Amino acid sequence: MTKQELIDQIDKKYDELGENSLNYLAGLLQAKPINYWDYIEVDTLLSLQKPRTDFKDEKIFIMYHQVTELVLGMMKHELEQLVFDEHNEATWIDKINRLNRYTSMLITSFDVMKYGMNYDDYNTFRATLTPASGFQSVQFRHIETMCTPLKNLVNMMGQKRLSSNPSTEEYFEHVYWKDAGYNRKTGEKTLTLRQFEEKYQDKLVELAEKVKGKTLAEKVAAMQKPSDELIEKFKTFDRLYNIDWPIVHLETAQHYLDQKGESKEATGGSEWKKYLHPKCQQRRFFPEIWSEEEKEKWGE
Numbered sequence: 001m002t003k004q005e006l007i008d009q010i011d012k013k014y015d016e017l018g019e020n021s022l023n024y025l026a027g028l029l030q031a032k033p034i035n036y037w038d039y040i041e042v043d044t045l046l047s048l049q050k051p052r053t054d055f056k057d058e059k060i061f062i063m064y065h066q067v068t069e070l071v072l073g074m075m076k077h078e079l080e081q082l083v084f085d086e087h088n089e090a091t092w093i094d095k096i097n098r099l100n101r102y103t104s105m106l107i108t109s110f111d112v113m114k115y116g117m118n119y120d121d122y123n124t125f126r127a128t129l130t131p132a133s134g135f136q137s138v139q140f141r142h143i144e145t146m147c148t149p150l151k152n153l154v155n156m157m158g159q160k161r162l163s164s165n166p167s168t169e170e171y172f173e174h175v176y177w178k179d180a181g182y183n184r185k186t187g188e189k190t191l192t193l194r195q196f197e198e199k200y201q202d203k204l205v206e207l208a209e210k211v212k213g214k215t216l217a218e219k220v221a222a223m224q225k226p227s228d229e230l231i232e233k234f235k236t237f238d239r240l241y242n243i244d245w246p247i248v249h250l251e252t253a254q255h256y257l258d259q260k261g262e263s264k265e266a267t268g269g270s271e272w273k274k275y276l277h278p279k280c281q282q283r284r285f286f287p288e289i290w291s292e293e294e295k296e297k298w299g300e
């Protein structure tokens with residue numbers, strides 16, 4: 001493009017906005033060139049770690065959680081496009097590949113938690129975090145809600161408690177993750193769960209209503225003839241997010257909380273050994289594409 005063609009296009013752009021392009025070009029003349037640190041907000045990023053103790057490794061704990069939240073944010077960015085827009089199969093494959101890549105990153109990097117903190121230091125500073133828990137990561141719940149209808153987030157025990165035509169609110173009452181802090185017999189909930197519900201419950205119900213009929217599972221079910229390649233990608237995503245990540249996470253919890261069979265109490269107060277296992281959660285985004293036998297052996 002010649003310089004004149006570029007100026008003509010700039011004129012056209014601002015004409016269409018009813019603006020005088022000269023004012024904008026004058027602004028460009030004065031504007032400072034962009035640099036890496038402002039664009040990426042490096043100083044802001046590095047100001048967001050606020051340890052509550054003097055243990056050095058607490059900063060690693062905070063930063064790795066923040067890295068995870070950023071990656072979950074990248075996944076949501078893809079999921080929002082898949083849920084709310086229409087795409088051809090090539091784009092689906094591209095985007096599920098991205099989801100699988102991000103989830104693999106979370107799995108292969110989890111050793112940063114398992115081996116990257118001093119055992120005794122972690123077990124001392126973690127007491128100051130009670131009742132906070134990764135359980136309260138709302139992005140984790142957003143991803144589940146966009147991937148599959150709520151009925152797939154209710155495990156077999158929960159299915160038995162559901163009425164014949166459950167509302168969104170009822171599904172949320174019985175969703176698998178409430179098992180971490182809700183005694184349904186006594187109606188008691190842990191502070192970790194109460195805090196989470198107070199902050200996020202209404203918004204989660206709103207999101208579930210908004211994505212009804214559009215979740216990834218519903219979109220794949222409505223596809224005319226999805227290729228074997230695409231189905232394989234969906235299976236990989238289900239396995240990575242709902243078996244492999246939970247397992248590396250559980251192994252890390254075992255490393256710090258159960259190394260000598262002492263079964264320490266978790267900061268979020270759940271019966272974590274049972275609760276965190278994929279076999280107990282039975283979380284499957286795309287149950288229709290797995291055989292009964294594969295579902296039986298989930299997480300083994």
Ligand code: HEM
Binds near residue numbers: 065140252257281
């Ligand atoms: C030393 C490292 C970690 C340990 C010992 C640990 C332990 C636990 C435990 C015991 C729970 C059950 C809830 C509770 O009672 O607190 C839990 C839940 C959870 N944690 Fe972690 N965690 C660790 C690191 C992480 C990291 C880095 C993340 C990333 C954000 C994370 C995300 C989650 C999520 C999403 C849940 C809920 C899982 C679900 O409902 O399926 N955790 N964690």
